[in-house]
Amino acid sequence: MLQGSVPTEIEAWFSNRGWRPRRHQLEMLGASDAGLHALLVADTGAGKTLAGFLPTLAAFCPSRMGTLKPPEGLHTLYVSPLKALAHDVQRNLLAPISDMGLQVRVETRSGDTPSDRKARQRARPPHVLLTTPESLSLLLSYPEAQTLFGSLKRIVIDEVHAFATGKRGDLLALALSRLQAIAPGMQRVGLSATVASSEAYRSWLAPWGDIDSVALVKGEEGAPPQVSIMLPEEERIPWSGHAATWAIPQLYEQIRDHRITLVFTNTRFLAEYIFQWLWDANEDNLPIGIHHGSLSKEARRKVEGAMARGELRALVCTASLDLGVDWGDIDLVVQMGAPKGSSRLLQRIGRANHRLDQPSKAILVPGNRFEFIEAAAAVEAVAQGTRDGEDFRPGGLDVLAQHVMGCACAGPFREEDLLAEIRSSLAYAWLDEDVFRRVLDFVATGGYALRSYDRFKRIVRERDGTWRLAHPQHAARHRINAGIIVDSEMLDVRFRNGRSLGKVEEMFGAGLRPGDTFRFAGLDLEVEGLKDMEVLVRAARRSASIPSYSGLRLPISGHLANRVREMLADRAGWARFPDDVREWLEVQDWRSHLPAPGRLLVESFPHQGLAYTTYYTFEGWNANQSLGMLLTRRMEDRGLGPLGFVATDYTLAVWGLKAVDNPVELLSPDILTQEFVDWVQQSHLLRRAFREVAVISGLVERQQPGKRKSGRQVTFSTDLIYDVLRKYEPDHLLIEAAWADARARMTDVGRVGDVLDRAGREIDHVKLDRISPLSVPVLSMIGRENLPSGQADDDLLLEAESLGALAMRTDPVEEDSELPDVD
The missing domain is CATH 1.10.10 (Arc Repressor Mutant, subunit A)
Known part of the structure; x- marks a missing residue:
């Protein structure tokens, strides 16, 4: 690709730092000079953000402007999925602008921006505005939008993979169309390190899907990351559990041995839980922080500032810090629990040594044996440069x-x-x-x-x-x-003096009474009372219980699930596994079968007087949960007496009074046209989906001037409207939209369909005389799947060890032992 000519001011800036413009940065400048839109796919630390802004900086360089005056009005929009990322970019962008002496004003705009500044930005916009999709959409709703955006030359979309395939991406796509109509010459730029299909993203980025108008720029390759899996030094990898608290002593040693460690967890609850364990182990009183989306803006900003200044030794966080935050002193990233996807893992790894020429160092800490194999599959995918991601819809x-x-x-x-x-x-x-x-x-x-x-x-x-x-x-x-x-309903957690600590879910908060204690924001808190949408607290005098966040469960990606199945089927590859994991798989292979690519393994066995069936789908918790609902309904209709089910990312276990002799019949595709429709309509799934689409579409208002409706009020309003529409207008636009959400997001019906497809083609049904080794992790969750991990972990581990001992026994349960029957 043609590389753009670099203005002397930018050349001097690079040279003064002993740097050189990278090839992909020059190509981004060349694409802009050629009038093309562009998608840059480059590793973390490759200078993507600077590459995206380089044409903007060039436009303000005196050597390129000649006798012309600096551009007036809004020149460049920068859109990011996170407020923290916009603030980080502003901080890093101001330095080169100041060093080069460019007359460029840069400001941010988000929901946290004061109203007077928002009004001033519409009347007198900066040259560069850093914002989010939602704030951009609101800006477009003002009458002065035509004037405000008429001068727009570029829009830079950072971490485009993080939202393009969802509803935020829909909103941004519509905003792009409107901006292009207002400023026909506007160039679109997408930046990402982890897109699975560059062609799909180029089509999404282009007006009218004209992929040829979008240049694909690939970044220079950096040093390969150093990724390892932490194993117990003395004990075995647990059968079950997700918190991986067994690793706390080893994790603390890693924190002591590194400058700054970023510890990622998959949920807000686990962030609080791991933070507590680390703090209890913190005998050196190291400065350790916590960061997640439920904390107040002030708390998040305080931690972000401390990290930027290098004042923390470790920070426990969630996906709130997945994207693009540039803290160069981080020299270790730790992933607690399963990574769930190679792209997500690669994104998190890139937070360490945020430089292209230095390898990022990361450690994965599996919570159980399945998670070890998932971690191994993810490490292999990262090494091979394979990405995964969601499809566009x-x-x-x-x-x-x-x-x-x-x-x-x-x-x-x-x-x-x-x-x-x-x-x-x-x-x-x-x-x-x-x-x-x-x-x-x-x-x-x-x-x-x-x-x-x-x-x-x-x-x-x-x-x-x-x-x-x-x-x-x-x-x-x-x-x-x-x-x-549309957040799950949240309650503010505040001290009496008004200081806000963040938010907890309404369902959790509503169950609290004065005197109850819980742990939040790294503090032990005692409830003084509940008022309106607030939980009033004070510092507790004793150790507290821990809140359970229902939150979003990250499902294992389809790509990573396939890799796990391939590893299970590769018996020669087991030699690189720890002894306890290898023994686990060997006994499973001897006693039953192993899940194989393209096939569905189903096991049936008696346990404690009941008939159990396990389905090894590897389609994620959400899909398995949906399949469990459907199968138990079908089993009920066939007189099999189902009593319950439990799901993990890998397995669905169903138990009842009678054995399942023919799982193929239960898994017939018509379950999605009969039981699925009936289940969704009779459950609260469609109501919940309708509530979200009603709020997004504007049918139901969350706020009125000076007043915000409670979640209870919004739910009451949407339920009334839902009942009216279901009765009098079942084909209403929002009922249709709610169905689309229920199918795709809430039930993951597409992945349920993949299970049914495999069952229709190739199914291995194994009848056993006892629990199998591979089924121990899921069966140990029975009765504990809805409990907070902290409360359930000890009992869960004891139960898993007991079940594991039974599963790994080589002697027959009864007088004679036969080889497993395979249908």
């Missing part, structure tokens, strides 16, 4: 409805013009006139069943076909309610 109708309302807030529009603009986005290229008219009708009336209510009449159509706001007050209502992220 059609854009959501609820997001589209929000965007249409935002466009109306900015000014009147013509239907055919807005449709053409929306369809220029790949996410909505499928949109036809009929569906778009349904969206317009919904925004205008709420739909057939709700059109008699004035509150749902937000836009009206003039005689000339132009659509406009029904009343100016709808604009203000839209702006305080717009957004894509």
